Amino acid sequence: MSGKYARATRTLRNSLTVAAMAAAVAAPFGNTAQAACLTNNADGVGNPVFGATVGTFVGLGIDPNTTCIENSVWTDPANFGLGTYVKGADGFGTATNPTVLGAYDGSGSAAANANGRDFAWVQDAGNQGTFNGATGGAPSQGIVWDLGGQANQVAVFVFVDHDPVPGEVLENTAWLSNDANAADGGWTQAQLVHVYGGGWSADPNIADGFVAVYQLPSAQTFRYVSVTWGGPGAIVRDGDNEIDAVGGLTERGTGVIPEPATMALAGLGLAALGATRRKTRKNV
Numbered sequence: 266m267s268g269k270y271a272r273a274t275r276t277l278r279n280s281l282t283v284a285a286m287a288a289a290v291a292a293p294f295g296n297t298a299q300a301a302c303l304t305n306n307a308d309g310v311g312n313p314v315f316g317a318t319v320g321t322f323v324g325l326g327i328d329p330n331t332t333c334i335e336n337s338v339w340t341d342p343a344n345f346g347l348g349t350y351v352k353g354a355d356g357f358g359t360a361t362n363p364t365v366l367g368a369y370d371g372s373g374s375a376a377a378n379a380n381g382r383d384f385a386w387v388q389d390a391g392n393q394g395t396f397n398g399a400t401g402g403a404p405s406q407g408i409v410w411d412l413g414g415q416a417n418q419v420a421v422f423v424f425v426d427h428d429p430v431p432g433e434v435l436e437n438t439a440w441l442s443n444d445a446n447a448a449d450g451g452w453t454q455a456q457l458v459h460v461y462g463g464g465w466s467a468d469p470n471i472a473d474g475f476v477a478v479y480q481l482p483s484a485q486t487f488r489y490v491s492v493t494w495g496g497p498g499a500i501v502r503d504g505d506n507e508i509d510a511v512g513g514l515t516e517r518g519t520g521v522i523p524e525p526a527t528m529a530l531a532g533l534g535l536a537a538l539g540a541t542r543r544k545t546r547k548n549v
């Protein structure tokens with residue numbers, strides 16, 4: 266979003282024809298449920314306009330034997346729902362044409378853009394520090410979503426604002442906690458375990474880029490996710506990211522079971538107590 270991004274965006278806008286042609290060529294790779302994970306360096310990943318291969322991921326530090334990289338389009342598993350925005354966005358924007366790489370403006374609002382899977386995104390920036398040995402945004406200041414229930418994995422729907430891909434796209438770390446307001450040390454890092462090269466929307470849409478699934482290293486579960494720019498889970502750490510939406514998953518990959526909010530429970534308890542007191546008074 267700074268000067269260099271504006272320049273990159275202008276360059277990409279000059280490549281509209283190339284992008285449109287590549288999008289048309291890429292159409293066949295969708296709808297391939299349960300595709301095998303790609304492990305050959307020469308295998309293309311995502312829309313050809315990205316120019317990404319498995320080798321690109323390997324060069325950025327991703328092991329295709331532990332992170333499944335495939336070209337399928339993400340499909341929602343049973344009971345899957347999107348998380349609800351809590352706080353932490355430092356910017357937002359909306360695709361003006363999701364079939365064109367780099368076509369977006371600054372419209373929308375943090376909550377609206379973060380709550381829908383719709384090519385409208387929120388951004389984390391600033392609050393730079395070193396977390397688990399890598400430069401990135403502070404987990405306590407990341408973009409926080411309520412996943413609605415106890416989750417072991419998080420599906421992060423990233424927005425592709427511009428290339429290089431996947432570096433400029435998988436530029437996040439996902440952290441989980443049961444306290445949306447936890448300090449940095451109260452967030453547990455999840456690992457990138459699966460990349461869906463088709464994104465969540467079949468081509469010609471390309472602004473949906475990749476869907477990235479992050480998983481906790483153990484069977485533990487948490488309710489809130491903080492998505493930060495950079496950090497130990499990212500493959501580029503240049504000060505920002507763009508996220509369309511997120512959703513929580515169980516360890517088995519199904520949607521999390523929604524829980525009532527703690528505050529709502531507390532409120533219900535107080536209301537019940539008040540009702541009991543009123544009833545008692547009336548009976549006296």
Ligand SMILES: [Ca+2]
Nearest residue numbers: 426433506507
């Ligand atoms: Ca970006």
Ligand SMILES: [Ca+2]
Nearest residue numbers: 463464466470
């Ligand atoms: Ca797509």
Ligand SMILES: [Ca+2]
Nearest residue numbers: 436503505506
């Ligand atoms: Ca960036």
Ligand SMILES: [Ca+2]
Nearest residue numbers: 378381385509
């Ligand atoms: Ca969105």
